[in-house]
Amino acid sequence: MFLSLGIRFEANVEAMNMVETTGNYSKHRRVPYIIESENLVKIIYVPAVSGESIDNAYQEPLAMEARAEDQSVCTLCTRGEFLKSMDQVYAKEKFDGRDLPKEPEELEQGIVKKCTVEDVGGFLYAGKPPIKRTSAFQVSYALPIKNFAVYSMLEPQLHARHAQLRDVEKREEGAAEQMIYYVEIGTAIYGFVFNLDLMAIGMSALTGKPVLSIDEIRSRRRAAIKSLARMVSSGQFGAKLSRFFPLGGIRSLVLTATDKPFTVTSPIYEKYEETTLKRLEKISKEFSEECKCYILGKDGLETPEDAFSKLISYLREKDII
Template sequence: MIGGTVRFLVNVESLNGVESVGNLTRHRTAPVVLRSSSGYVVRYVPTVSGEALAHAYQTFLAELAVKESLPVSKKTREGELTKFADDDFVKAEDVTPPKDEGDMRRFEVDVMLKDVVADVGGFLYAGSRPVRRSSRISIGYMIPVLQGDEVPAQLEAQFHVRYAVTSPKEKQAIYNVEIASALYTLSFLLDDENVAVPSSPGQKVKREEELEGQSEKRREVALKALYNILSGDFGGKRSRFLPSAELKSAVVVRTDFPFVPEPGHSDDYVVRTAERVEKAAAILGGKTKQVYVIDREGLKKKGTEVVNQEELVEMLLK
């Protein structure tokens, strides 16, 4: 299991819009509860959804899988993460739908052998005999750091005009894009041990050995795809609103037991994570508990310090 918490300083971004109201494109916001000097209060803050982050991760995963000659379905290659949702998608990939409950494991293995992204990112077949594989990657919303009375985040609508000087009527198109700047935090989990491992009950099926033969490469690309998140390469509207983004700090933990790192809402989140993982290992009988830290904020920390995202991914691959 690999779990991580990251803090990004991101300025002037429009990574996740939700709707258009007139000529205004709104940034996604969400209500959060924080404790101020006067008690608990609710604030609406800019966010980037877990769906947006997971889409970026899975798209990058597909690109890496193709380079490693691992299977990726046609729809996934095109960026459509429908992942065998119904009979039309299943038949298009030449996969036989499950006949009954006893055929679910065979179907899951066949789908995994058709698409690495369906293996790592999960899928839900909603046919007459539904089959679900839970995602091995979990990613939460990216939200501002909630510390003290002030939330380090701000929204602002930017005015823009498209002007057609050669038009007979010299038309103008006025529009506003809501942008945000914030010190963001996000958390993720990757259950790399269960990549290439079927989740449906039943006896081992015929093609499972073929899946096992790809397991090492599948886990490797699942780890490499984390670089997309650690480097901030996610979100939309990047062609004209490419944000000024800097990874300020991160803690990533590798364990052989379930563990979720502390969220990055306090300056001691790294050391608290390291202390908790030691106690969790003692309680759960864990043997593996590696803690990696990136620190550009002068935080208190415990664990192996690494210089950047590239070195961190290299350490995780060892």
């Protein structure tokens, strides 16, 4: 079973993805973007949030949900430090301090068993032998939607940090009472895509065979879906949320469940919900596959949470989770 999510959200005054600080100026990520106007194709620069940033925001609730389901999660992933089993030092915990196995299959199996986050999110072990486990989920950058891209804005905002004025004369020379700094904020309607291959969870990428029992695999799939729902519902993605929590919210959402890989139409395009539905109808007919499509605002789905709850019921019925 393959899940695909397309989502649009409005973010007013956000600093979700800062890329560099020069002096007292923090710069927002910006990327080249194609727009068409008056029969001309142009490239403009727009604010963006990287896939790495959203990936991090997904794996944090994944560690939390996995632990809530009594699954094994390594110390660093529990802390939200996703260095993963990149070498012998970081992989050691998964083997309880024993020598690491020499066979790639045994190494992968040991790591996957001991950490749900590394099972779902993949890892790259650069030891001998090197092992690459591809992530079961894929995520795009969040980019302004096409119709709105030219209106998306980046603007520096002035802020000041004040020191206490009391006893100022006693302080060392050069201690500033006030420091001004600029944070470049973005405002846009963003869209991004998130895919999740449920069938890759708990399976060896090397042998294609299950590494865990079917019950454990179901439990990990549940954690993988719940953490996606949690990320969308909580809006806990991106940086600087403590003082620049974006105002706005989810404008539209499409969630699909298919037997084979299928990606929703990109939410940067208008009518992406209808196009996704049309494409799915064709796939369902031509390949005789059962496809599910949950669209916010349709079939009684009033909130994003409704879409996830429908999906979870469906997957339960199918014995997938």
